[in-house]
Amino acid sequence: MKVEEQExxxxxxxxxxxxxxxxxxxxxxxxxxxIGFHRRYSIGDKHNMDVEEAKEYVEHPDVISLPLYLYDHxxxxxxxxxxxxxxxxxxxxxxxxxxxxxxxxxALYEWGGKRLSKQVCEKAVACLESEVKTYDQFLRGEVYGxxxxxxxxxxxxxxxxxxxxxxxxxxxxxxxxxxxxSNKKERFEENIAPILM
Numbered sequence: 001m002k003v004e005e006q007e008x009x010x011x012x013x014x015x016x017x018x019x020x021x022x023x024x025x026x027x028x029x030x031x032x033x034x035i036g037f038h039r040r041y042s043i044g045d046k047h048n049m050d051v052e053e054a055k056e057y058v059e060h061p062d063v064i065s066l067p068l069y070l071y072d073h074x075x076x077x078x079x080x081x082x083x084x085x086x087x088x089x090x091x092x093x094x095x096x097x098x099x100x101x102x103x104x105x106x107a108l109y110e111w112g113g114k115r116l117s118k119q120v121c122e123k124a125v126a127c128l129e130s131e132v133k134t135y136d137q138f139l140r141g142e143v144y145g146x147x148x149x150x151x152x153x154x155x156x157x158x159x160x161x162x163x164x165x166x167x168x169x170x171x172x173x174x175x176x177x178x179x180x181x182s183n184k185k186e187r188f189e190e191n192i193a194p195i196l197m
Contacts (some may be wrong), residue, residue, distance in 0.1 A: 021143035
């Protein structure tokens with residue numbers, strides 16, 4: 001489904017919603033492990049823990065964890081912060097549904113060091129929050145692709161699987177790509193024109 005169209009240097013950039021996006025929890029490598037519980041949805045990563053086992057795991061001193069909150073109202077959203085006070089009917093339609101975790105050992109492997117410094121902890125927490133944000137974008141259908149057509153209407157490029165606001169990531173990338181195409185075309189015409197004359 002096309003959600004936006006822009007013209008740039010005679011080229012057309014079409015932004016489409018990705019109708020078949022990849023699940024970032026199953027298709028990509030993640031530093032964190034998402035342990036979710038819900039009676040109707042499968043949330044996060046596959047696991048065999050019950051709630052009590054998960055609580056015991058996240059309270060272990062060698063595990064860094066953040067809570068997961070799910071909001072289920074005309075769609076599903078997930079966050080490391082409560083939805084109360086920031087979403088309509090959140091007091092009834094949201095609540096804690098699990099955790100996202102990383103072991104201290106894995107954090108040290110990912111960000112280096114021999115001991116868990118404040119900087120490594122901050123990087124680990126930022127990574128976990130980023131993974132939840134990407135998963136939330138997947139759940140909300142905020143995954144997009146683009147199609148670029150030239151002034152003659154011929155497709156010159158397309159790509160899919162961009163999570164989040166297309167104005168922040170995709171459109172600048174598309175314009176940069178069009179700049180490269182335009183520059184190559186101009187250099188070609190400058191070099192070939194004297195030969196043809």
